[in-house]
Amino acid sequence: MSSQFVHLRLHSEYSLVDGLVRIKPLAAKVAEIGMPAIALTDFNNFFGLVKFYKAAQNAGVKPIVGADVLVLDDSSEGLLTQLVLLVMDNQGYKNLTLLISKAYQEGQKQGVPTIRTSWLETFNEGLIVLSGGRLGEIGNALVSGRTHDAQNTLKKLMRVFPNRCYLELQRTGRVDEEDYLHAAVDLAMALDCPVVATNDVRFIGQEEYEAHEARVCIHEGRSLDDPRRERRFSDQQYLRSSDEMVALFEDIPEAIENTVEIAKRCNLDLRLGEYFLPDYPIPSGKTIDEFLVEISNSGLDERLGQLFDQQDPTFPEHQQLYRERLAFELKIIIEMGFPGYFLIVMDFIGWAKANDIPVGPGRGSGAGSLVAYALKITDLDPIEYDLLFERFLNPERVSMPDFDIDFCMEGRDRVIAYVAEQYGRDAVSQIVTFGTMAAKAVVRDVARVQGKSYGLADKLSKLIPFEVGMTLEKAVEQEDDLSQFLAADDEAAEIWSMALQLEGVSRNCGKHAGGVVIAPTRITDFSPIYCDENGTGVVSQFDKNDVEEAGLVKFDFLGLRTLTIIDWALKMINVTRLDNAEDPLILEKIPLDDSATYEMMQRGETTAVFQLESRGMKELIRKLGPDRFEDIVALVALFRPGPLQSGMVDDFINRKKGRAEVSYPHPQYQHECLKPALEPTYGVILYQEQVMQIAQEMGGYTLGGADLLRRAMGKKNAQEMAKQRDLFVQGAIGKGFAEHLASNIFDLMEKFAGYG
Template sequence: MLRADFVHLHTHSHYSLLEALPKIPDLVEAAKVDGQQALALTDNGNLYGAIEFYKECKENGIKPILGVDFFVAPRARAQKEHRVDDHPSRLVLLAKNMSGYQNLLQLVSKSHLEGFYYRPRIDRELIELHHEGLIAILPASGGEHAQTLRNGNKERAREILAWYKKIFGDDCFAEITRHPEIARHDEQTKAILELARGELIEPVAACETYYLQQEDALARELVNKIRTAGVFNRDFEQAAHDYSFASRARALELFADLPEAVENTVRIAELCELELKLGKAIFPTFPIPKSSSDDRELRVLAEHGIGERQMGDTPELHTRINYELKIIADKGYASYFLIVADLLRHARDSGIFTNTRGSAAGSLVSYLCGITTVDPIEFNMPFERFLNPERPSAPDIDMDIADNRRDELIEYVRRKYGEDKVAQVGTFGTMMARAAVRDVARAMGHPYAIGDRLAKLIPFGKQGFPVTIQRSLEDVPELAQVYKTDGDSREILDLARKIEGNARHVGVHAAGVVIAPTPIVDYSPIQIDPKGNHIITQYDMYSIADEYGGIGLLKFDILGLTNLSVLADSVARVSVRLGVDIDLDKIPLDDTKVYELLTRGETLGVFQMAGGGMTSYLKDLKPTVIHDINAMVALYRPGPMAFIPEYIERKKDPARVKYLDPRMEEILKPTYGVLIYQDDVMMIAVQLAGYSWGEADKFRKAMGKKIPKEMAAQKEKFIAGCGAGGMKKEAVQKLWEQIETFAAYGFNKAHAASYGNLAYKTAYMKANFPVDYMAALLTADAGDVEKIAEVVAECKRMGIKVWPPSVQESKGNFTVIDDTNIRFGLYSIKNFGTGVADSIITARLPAQAGESGGPFADIGNFLSRIADRNLNKKSLEALIQSGALDDLGERGQLLTNIDALLSYQREHMKAPTDQGSLFGAGNSKPAPLKLPTSAPATMEERLGWEKELLGLYVSGHPLDKHKRKFGDPKKTIKHAKEHLRGVETVIAGHIEETRINMTKAGERMGFMKIADYSDAIEMVVFPRVLKELESLLSLGACVAVKGKISERNGESSFVVERAKAL
């Protein structure tokens, strides 16, 4: 029994998505500090925060009550008539037990899947169907009865109360609130009490909560304005209603005249006895013969893989297979392996390229079943890093899939296991520091420039380590100064801090897919993803996965990876163009062309190997074996990067390689004695210090966390174990010092091997089939202008010419013409539909009987053979301006006569076929097309069109007439950005974009993009300089500018001081 005097039963968290403020830990902490023993969470129309709330309450000794503040449709949920069905009422439902919780899952899911109309809505039919195990609280403000009373229809309100009483019986309560600040609220309350008593419905007290402190009312109003794209009204500050989190004392004071309503809060809390089973994995069912078992099927698959992988059938091999299979069987994980193996087999059979990353590559069973592509025996990778008898959580096999075919693979999962048993994992976009500042500034009615200026003073965070406004105020002097001296900025930042980190919208996890043994809705509420295509879970990965103490559904990570799409495309191109079929899982790992390419630093487009820093190290390292590539994958990260020079020196000079104990040579020989991998440290702990594999795994985790108490305990155990194993005291101490240094930086060896293998494959294709690989890379980057420009520049360096599109040669994507020439694809042209592109490609196919085919003879022939009605003025203009019709006519002439071209095409489409009329009226084709001469397009026009339609200059560059001034690589924008930050220097280039903003003082300030052959950079031109130089710094101008490069948040800009025309 609760020793409580009041319980909050109607509270909202930030998971009400821009309608409430409290984060779950803050809400629970507020209850704990006030001595409250139970607490309900009732977010608007969802259960997003339910599991987080449940766990947080349990950890803090508070009884969690799960509920939802539902939207109820005015009529049936299927009815969606504007201005009739877009004004739902409200109903709070609380789960008494597991039956009630299951009904909450059903109601929430159906409100999103069936009743969504502006809001997720339930209706009376669903309430009647799913009322068991639920307590109904009829809201004092939004309830249907309350709305009806406000409209003056007392009898209808009575009927509504009677209906709810009939459905829920004694579990139906009428909410009573206290808002003396709201006009006529007391009058409404009395009417509700009178009607409720007449229907034998008991009252329950509520302090509806949307924020914790009344001072947060303004911030809550702001998130409402952010949600509705409205602007905050300053009058709100005086008229704000109180929806703060009331203390017990305050609640008892508010309801002193109605003690039974307060007592009913405790009574309801006592009725709610929901206990969830969390943190235990729930495995889906893999279809197998009735006479078999998951363990038997997995063994058959693994043993079959011995021959598939061409491995020697030795006793040692079977010993390891049996060892792994026993652990998998004891853990009950066989079905998981079978599901993943089946999924990847289907991918291979369908030509979908995959890669498996993470510790799964340490499993021989995974390798034999076709789950991974790296032999764990060859690379000395322990199974126990992936799975050991003492590991409590389920295994995690992370799959990378060619990103352009990921949806196909997920669709296969849906077909195999059932649409209702498969869902992608939901996630939440949160209001990070920069976004919160911009949102608040806009909602308060400030000009965009104000919020943008403040936001840009906040540094970018790193993935997993977001930067906060508070930290930025401490670390960025300029931001601190603005906060101190400018009242508007201070108000924006203070309010942004109140909403920072709150959930803003629902998204889809980049990789997570769950498969359940029964419908997903039995375990998690579901809804449609934001694009309206597929089902996602309302619970995020932390509420789903057993390792985080979630509901336990098994999450399969299926991540789309562009590099795999590039590999698949390049392999297919080589097969079609050269007749060479490549199996990338069987290519030699000692190809000299690969290592020579990496040694030369030609790494653009090579997975994990590109970038200035990595390239520089590779040129120094001169890799010769796959282990070098794996090591660079592991070492090129903040922290372990410091070990790269030592690794390189040891490779160059074997005399530098020494081992503190002879037993370490077998473990560390591939890395020249350098501790790089967590797996190697685990093996040292097992072989030298006598650890079990379970103890070694705990040792690995302790190193990663670097908790002093844990490290001290491990140090004592490790040193004692090494001493008992025969190591000298001095050597043990040195070894421990090495491990301590390594602790924070250790990398997963299997992950490095998987990614190193993929890096090698991309380098292999680039080194051996360069033009096909680069065409595939261009295709994958289509739409990203900056990446395309980089790849085109790399093609030029490689001696490969990239041409504009051509109706004579281009296919849809970037097209290989021969070993040294690539053309833009027709799909790359802006304002040009794929349907017309496909019509052109089809018309160009070799002639069929009675039809013309092959190359187009002239522009008339082209127009007469393209019968696609979508070849309109806009698309024909795009073809001309992009250069796709250069082989058939001059751009200026074609563009001047575009109306005549379209008229000719229309006439041809109207003309009868070659069969003619029975009476001789056929064969009346349009006259041959003759175009009058006109002025040809200038080079500036041609380049401008290419830039607009293809994203970059292809047939030339605006700087070509000044080319002699750009020969020195140390005078390029790229060199300046990399080596001359903060140093006064001169750069030159072509101005591609201009923008003028107004400063707070009302002065004009310029922002311009300047580019040369190597790179581009934003120029910042302050008001004083702009007044003097604006005529020079015009769009399209070729100029030299003097100034300094500054960098903020990883973005470089050039502050202009002087300028002159080239």
């Protein structure tokens, strides 16, 4: 390691209480200034760890993982002091994960997670400790003139962390810092303890100090000019270069040299991108693969008996089609190592149904799996509706399957409790999610901490359009009134300038709406946990993306009020039917071709019908006049900004009503081979499955390759799209299609993808 200095103490935005450092810009800046390594030591959490680890490695920088922790001495009278713990190896990572988790589960003081000094005696292996500087227990004692206490504390730390304890020095221009530093150097010499320099970084550039102060004030609910506010930070806590740090500590060069030595000692190899499924109990004498094949075939037999008349001469033909599709799916599921995933989902959905908890019929890409249909995970026949398995599980792109499962709102928590009981409460948790400083809110927050008037904040906030994904930059571009107001009003411009620096920063954490992870062992073997002060509401500290990177499998338990309402309605109806000696109404047996229902819909009488109840949707229903189930499916796909604004909706209606020619897909560019895929939608490309079918039929793609094309179109990456266009056109030419036809068909598919 050639650099003279490495930053070993740094808070990112994920500290939540302070810190303005964003992960990707940090990694880029560290690489730019030639520093070979960087540590992330957020306040008692690993919220940003996976993102940091990946970003640093991608930038060619060595990531050092750690945490700033608050420590409560078991024998003290409640004084909280700071320590920095850095991970040396995998054992250290496990120990710090456990310490952070215990701090939340057992050590919270008024909502603040704390670590007991006695825990460090047990969980210290693989960890390096920095004393915490002026705010550590040693620093507190030295500044108070209690040198003897400082000596005892340092001796204890050196005993608990043999050859892994460093006395931390800082020069950031804060109160008592220099007095502490001189006393600490004397103490280090007296006890032969190495010293190390840190800059206690909170922001990347020095110019971000004011924005960081505002961030702290927003968290604390104070204003910047509040005389009672504690000034805990200085404008020196930026990401100094090696040269700056060397100059700052030229009188104590060993404090600089030791940063590099510590960086060399920290060698965590984090295993990311592997999957670890919990064990599903299977009958003895069988492998998990054999068991999945057996119950899938058995489940399909039951489904086929319900779908078709087995005496019909065409039954063997239908049976062969379904058997071949099932065998194909099972082969992929087994090759990708996911039998356990399907069995676990089957188990908790089966339990929910057996316990009268309404479960949705299936939605999202998971409805494209015949195995899921056979196992009663879903209740939709994917073959009948032309749903493709490769959209769910693609052998050409290895990623975890992900079922979106809807449960009745009243029963969802019972299902999660069952899963926790089944696999162990220590192995099941929900997933953290982060609230960020969004455009409208950050303007109001900044105005408040700057002491600006409520009226000004309100006016400025209301000039920002109310749209999902709206940013301050977009708002200025779109709204002339806003840009003119900012140009004319200095106070508004001052708010805006600081809001731009804070926009998008993580401000708090909560619980993901539906995500649940089930670990093969304890959750803390994979991720630290966060919880309420009373130990309830356990969530993983990694978000829904990072938790999968860490090896845990995510299951979506979504609460849907519509299912609850349908359940209530069925129960009320069946009470009446029972009184009238009629058979009970069974939801699954309600016909999908009931003419009276379609007549009601055509009149727009869809109030309180899931996804068909808005005023705009009712207008579209009246225009379209649905008379078959496929039209209802099409309505939901059409009622989006892209199709509504592009003319696609009018084209679809005109084709359905016979007012326009049905072509596959365009009057000038069409081919009969596309008719089977496009006929259900009158030749209009409406579904992602149709894009995949066209890619297969005309471009010669496998369905796995077609799924990659679909994803590329969704991401709108120009470079990848150019590559896919060439693949499609060359594949089509190879199949005998004209180049101009293939190119124009690709344009139409790309146009569809642009509707989002």
